[in-house]
Amino acid sequence: MSPWNVLITTLGGLGLFLLGMRMMTEGLQKTAGQRIRSVLKTLSANRLIGCATGAATTAIIQSSSATTVMLVGFVGAGLMTLSQAVGVVLGANIGTTITAQLIAFKLSSLALPAIALGVGMRFFATKRKIRFLGEIILGFGLLFFGLTVMKESLAPLKNDPTFISFFTKFDPGTLGGILLCVAVGAVLTVMVQSSSATIGLTMSLAWQGLLGFPAAMALVLGENIGTTITAQLSTLGSDNTEAHWVANAHTLFNVLGVGLIILIFPWFVDGVQLITGLLGTGPADAVVEGERINVSRYIANGHSLFNVVNALVFLGVMPWLVRAAKWLTPQKEKGEAELFRQPELSDRFQDNPFAAVISARREVHAMSQVVRSALDNALQAANKRDLKQLKRWQKYEDHINSVHREVLSYLSKVFQDEITESLSHEVEVLMRTCYNLERIGNAVANIAQHFENVMEFDLPLSSQAWQEVNTISERVQQLMGVVEDSIMEPQEGFFEKARGLEKEIDVMRTEMRQNHIVRIREELCHVDAGIAFMDILTRFEKIGDWSYNIAKGLMEIDPQYIQHSRNFANYHEDAA
Numbered sequence: 001m002s003p004w005n006v007l008i009t010t011l012g013g014l015g016l017f018l019l020g021m022r023m024m025t026e027g028l029q030k031t032a033g034q035r036i037r038s039v040l041k042t043l044s045a046n047r048l049i050g051c052a053t054g055a056a057t058t059a060i061i062q063s064s065s066a067t068t069v070m071l072v073g074f075v076g077a078g079l080m081t082l083s084q085a086v087g088v089v090l091g092a093n094i095g096t097t098i099t100a101q102l103i104a105f106k107l108s109s110l111a112l113p114a115i116a117l118g119v120g121m122r123f124f125a126t127k128r129k130i131r132f133l134g135e136i137i138l139g140f141g142l143l144f145f146g147l148t149v150m151k152e153s154l155a156p157l158k159n160d161p162t163f164i165s166f167f168t169k170f171d172p173g174t175l176g177g178i179l180l181c182v183a184v185g186a187v188l189t190v191m192v193q194s195s196s197a198t199i200g201l202t203m204s205l206a207w208q209g210l211l212g213f214p215a216a217m218a219l220v221l222g223e224n225i226g227t228t229i230t231a232q233l234s235t236l237g238s239d240n241t242e243a244h245w246v247a248n249a250h251t252l253f254n255v256l257g258v259g260l261i262i263l264i265f266p267w268f269v270d271g272v273q274l275i276t277g278l279l280g281t282g283p284a285d286a287v288v289e290g291e292r293i294n295v296s297r298y299i300a301n302g303h304s305l306f307n308v309v310n311a312l313v314f315l316g317v318m319p320w321l322v323r324a325a326k327w328l329t330p331q332k333e334k335g336e337a338e339l340f341r342q343p344e345l346s347d348r349f350q351d352n353p354f355a356a357v358i359s360a361r362r363e364v365h366a367m368s369q370v371v372r373s374a375l376d377n378a379l380q381a382a383n384k385r386d387l388k389q390l391k392r393w394q395k396y397e398d399h400i401n402s403v404h405r406e407v408l409s410y411l412s413k414v415f416q417d418e419i420t421e422s423l424s425h426e427v428e429v430l431m432r433t434c435y436n437l438e439r440i441g442n443a444v445a446n447i448a449q450h451f452e453n454v455m456e457f458d459l460p461l462s463s464q465a466w467q468e469v470n471t472i473s474e475r476v477q478q479l480m481g482v483v484e485d486s487i488m489e490p491q492e493g494f495f496e497k498a499r500g501l502e503k504e505i506d507v508m509r510t511e512m513r514q515n516h517i518v519r520i521r522e523e524l525c526h527v528d529a530g531i532a533f534m535d536i537l538t539r540f541e542k543i544g545d546w547s548y549n550i551a552k553g554l555m556e557i558d559p560q561y562i563q564h565s566r567n568f569a570n571y572h573e574d575a576a
Helices: 004-044 049-062 063-078 080-096 097-102 108-124 128-159 161-167 175-192 197-205 214-227 229-234 241-263 263-280 295-316 316-328 353-384 393-416 420-455 463-488 494-521 527-556 559-575
Strands: none
Touching: 004 049, 004 128, 004 353, 049 080, 049 295, 063 080, 063 214, 063 241, 063 353, 080 241, 080 295, 080 316, 097 128, 097 197, 097 295, 108 229, 128 197, 175 197, 175 214, 175 241, 197 214, 197 295, 214 241, 214 263, 214 295, 229 241, 241 263, 241 295, 241 316, 263 295, 316 559, 353 420, 353 463, 353 494, 393 420, 420 463, 463 494, 463 527, 494 527
């Protein structure tokens, strides 16, 4: 086989491997993703539990990148501290080694049967859960078939003097040789964006005897550095400080961990060989039918041992690691630029619907902050009689409309993909939340315009009317605050608070309208000012209704409130 054919076949096998990894990961996420999110939020109270949770989570969904992206969303929303997130990411590094262990079992004979079964389930099953399971099985088959193609395509190279000469440069007997292997492993992983794929390629080279175990182990160390690029790429162009914290922490402990292992590399290799031998595996250099049949298990164990040791070391120095990650992240003061920033909705998350929904949910939360700030600005300006500040309502209105369009467009793309029923419902609720926030933004703009007319035309609004405006607006602000605080994570009792405040606003509006009619009769209020006042009351009441609609939607997608929703529905049926 010519070198060109070897290259093409190897790249084809690598492509099949990557496709299989992606299909298997997506299928696992669709099957267990919703539960994984709940587990990550609840089982990260301390660093040890968080590490164990990260390991288990990533072992299930087979994607440390997906785990890291979810954590970025949780830290940004204040649902998890950076220390908790870092503990989970350390565990995710351990969990991602399961793929290498799986490859080492040499299940290639199951590849074609798995592909046949997976295709049947994925494309011909009517039930969604069976299709997702078929996607997992199909991905599994493609992964091992790609591995077989890579291994067989590299077989002719073990007798080629040119390639043998090239691979002898990967000599970990010297510090320069170790660093060369680490650099090549890192660059390869950055190029293919999958440490599992590059580890599979490394195993294929070692199977054919083109790489010795120490050289393969040094390449794996570099691959652990290269895998951190995914988190770094997800933060490119982002002003999200928390995202940079998590990405920098991930890079820090992988780079520092590799540095520590390089210092003790010969002893580390001996330790892996000793442990693997004690577990009953034959010598790493044992050859059967021209292949080193045991070397893949040694590589997989070395990969796992590195990440376990790395996690244990950095769990002990977690506070310093967190401080270092924060120190490496440029601090930006949050001002008006932060409030009016454009949504950070990366297309990189489109292949990961759970990460995409978390990202969109964060932007919906940011949109709610802008809407609430718009109302605060209008009320403050009206009370201070500051016309210049009041005229900023147009800037708020334009930004809210822009964000509304971008978030809806992004969620629509997620909605078009084949996703789980629960995730589909969450997307639907987020879209409804967006619509309601945009309506609230329009209502705030109308209120600001009425205040503007009152000031510009010097309309005589009575002191009692101003007092009532402040009273009802205070309740509206409280309701908007309850909703805003619950968008990322519904707080206990939030729905009852929202319902109570919404009823209170309705009662206030009715009473204040009656009071205003009395003032009109007694000629205590100008007619034009009275029309503006009545419309302001109506807008506040509408804001209350739309905020309550958001609260109802949030309750629908939070499991602990589903029963409350049913009780509420039963209550209304009984009342009817």
